[in-house]
């Protein structure tokens with residue numbers, strides 16, 4: 001009896017020590033207030049149920065800076081859009097540890113010399129490489145549109161499908177082939193098989209990211225078994241049409257002695273970041289079909305653009321469109337920004353490497369602890385009624401010539417869905433614009449009346465949230481639409497005249 005009591009006492013003391021070490025926290029001088037929570041789970045439940053509401057309530061009670069606990073991890077939330085630049089500039093806030101956590105816990109690999117690799121590989125989606133990526137994407141997207149209409153049963157010209165299936169057959173397929181090049185006929189690693197399994201695997205992303213073993217989720221295991229059936233890295237990089245990002249990153253990893261399994265893991269991470277653009281395409285279609293005034297304004301803008309363009313080229317050739325042309329369309333740009341505002345779920349999180357006295361934009365100083373995390377939560381800003389009037393409404397023209405304010409001061413970066421580090425922002429935005437421009441130009445589309453869905457807040461933490469449920473979509477080709485060809489901004493060809501747009505000399509033309 002004495003022995004049992006002794007064992008119990010030792011067990012209780014041990015548990016207490018573990019609890020105090022990993023979960024307990026006494027607020028020190030100058031540190032942010034701590035939001036009270038469950039003794040074991042901390043604020044995990046409130047956060048996962050409705051993170052935006054939880055952050056808004058905590059801000060009202062504790063101010064713009066407060067510390068929450070997600071299981072054993074303390075996270076200081078900075079809920080102030082004006083302090084975004086201060087967060088980005090702080091040297092002791094490090095993204096490397098976060099990126100490693102995804103690589104290790106979700107995709108089971110470690111990237112050697114990761115900072116250098118990502119820095120160099122990221123150049124392959126920007127500048128001149130952006131055009132190469134877009135050229136390839138535009139080509140694959142047109143092919144995917146054609147294949148999708150041919151393979152989907154139609155009635156009176158209307159093809160009927162589920163919206164996820166339709167956007168995966170078009171957008172996902174085009175993104176996949178832009179990244180990895182076109183698959184061979186017998187490849188298991190082909191867009192639709194990968195889409196099906198990736199979609200399933202993604203449902204478990206948050207659990208895996210937090211460190212739960214994949215063996216707990218048999219469906220995720222089976223999906224992963226399919227996803228890893230890639231051609232060898234040599235086979236992929238020897239494809240003529242593989243992206244420069246994948247060619248560079250694969251060669252870098254091989255040169256650093258990484259295994260085929262590591263390269264497969266990395267390829268899946270890259271697909272994972274690109275998957276967000278596919279999700280955006282789903283939401284673009286969905287919100288346009290739910291808002292007739294939006295689709296009407298967009299189609300009018302597109303028709304106008306195409307009419308003006310067609311006046312400067314002959315009747316037979318395709319209409320040429322550049323990135324700058326897309327950037328100039330206010331309705332298109334506003335719809336995309338509003339869609340991203342509405343559906344982003346990301347936590348912009350960093351590891352705190354050293355004890356830090358962090359100064360906010362308003363001059364207030366907060367002591368943050370090494371080993372904790374610090375985060376901004378863009379959806380809390382995107383849904384702040386002071387910044388975005390009636391944030392629960394989708395307003396297609398919200399971003400046209402608009403400025404946004406908090407505490408009566410203009411916000412420099414009101415849309416934070418890409419964090420500060422995403423190198424793919426410009427590519428993702430341009431792909432999404434190209435997608436919706438071409439869809440609305442070539443097709444009429446509508447979702448089945450009465451069917452609705454919304455961003456699934458259970459998946460907060462995902463950059464772009466998935467829908468709560470799927471809906472049916474109907475689409476048919478518009479008649480007499482001319483094809484749109486993607487062109488480099490610098491060279492726009494008219495008739496037989498090649499015009500070089502030179503930023504220093506205005507326009508100079510050469511007769512061919």
Ligand code: HEM
Pocket residue numbers: 095099118125273274276277280346347348349417418419420421422423424425427428463464
């Ligand atoms: C709608 C589409 C996308 C969204 C919303 C998105 C969002 C994000 C966010 C929030 C981060 C974390 C950044 C931070 O915390 O500061 C990130 C990182 C990253 N994104 Fe994107 N992203 C998108 C598309 C892309 C694309 C198309 C690429 C392809 C190049 C890409 C490549 C990356 C990479 C490589 C990182 C890690 C950067 C690092 O480790 O320094 N993303 N993205």
